[in-house]
Amino acid sequence: MDPFARHKNKSHHIYFSKFDPEIQSCMLAIDQFIEFEFPQIVPLIKYGVPFYTYKNKNVCYLNFSPKTYKMYLGFIYGKIIDHDALISENRKLIKILPIDPKSDIDVSAIKTIIQESIQIITKQASNKNEQFK
Numbered sequence: 001m002d003p004f005a006r007h008k009n010k011s012h013h014i015y016f017s018k019f020d021p022e023i024q025s026c027m028l029a030i031d032q033f034i035e036f037e038f039p040q041i042v043p044l045i046k047y048g049v050p051f052y053t054y055k056n057k058n059v060c061y062l063n064f065s066p067k068t069y070k071m072y073l074g075f076i077y078g079k080i081i082d083h084d085a086l087i088s089e090n091r092k093l094i095k096i097l098p099i100d101p102k103s104d105i106d107v108s109a110i111k112t113i114i115q116e117s118i119q120i121i122t123k124q125a126s127n128k129n130e131q132f133k
Contacts, residue, residue: 011045012031012043012045012050015027015045015048015049015050016028016031016050019064022101022102023064023071023101025101026071026099026101026105027050027062027064027071029105030062030073030099030105030110031043031050031062033105033107033110034052034110034114037111037114038052038054038114038118040054041053041054041059041114042054046058046061047061049061049062049063050062052114054117054118054121055121055125057076057121057124058076059075059076059077059114059117059118059121060073060074060075060076060113060114060117061073061074061076070098070099071098071099071100071101072096072097072098072099073096073097073099073110073113074094074095074096075094075095075096075097075113075117076093076094076117077116077117077120077121078091078093078094078095078096078113079092079093079094079095080120081095081113081116081117081120083109083112083113083116085097085106085109085113086113097109097110097113
């Protein structure tokens with residue numbers, strides 16, 4: 001199966017393919033993990049990078065900085081998620097989960113943080129619905 005088949009209409013494959021094989025492989029592994037664990041999450045390209053959305057709300061994005069040669073998942077609700085693996089690096093709202101392409105991916109942390117993000121989005125939607133009753 002083509003590893004980019006899921007992205008034929010979403011341009012993720014273009015983003016992933018511009019990196020060297022080591023980075024590309026790591027990005028693809030993260031992408032496939034998110035797809036498998038969270039089929040309700042929709043991958044999109046926004047601002048030129050892969051975003052993962054739940055009910056049209058941004059959950060996280062996958063980015064690579066060629067300047068620092070670092071890859072990370074940026075979590076939109078990171079400011080209100082308390083997880084030891086997340087760091088702010090002087091960001092006000094978003095916290096990141098650094099990913100070393102030469103090491104094992106901490107899928108447990110990714111899963112936990114995405115689950116918390118989905119809970120936050122669901123709670124916000126519920127609170128919004130309560131306001132209009």
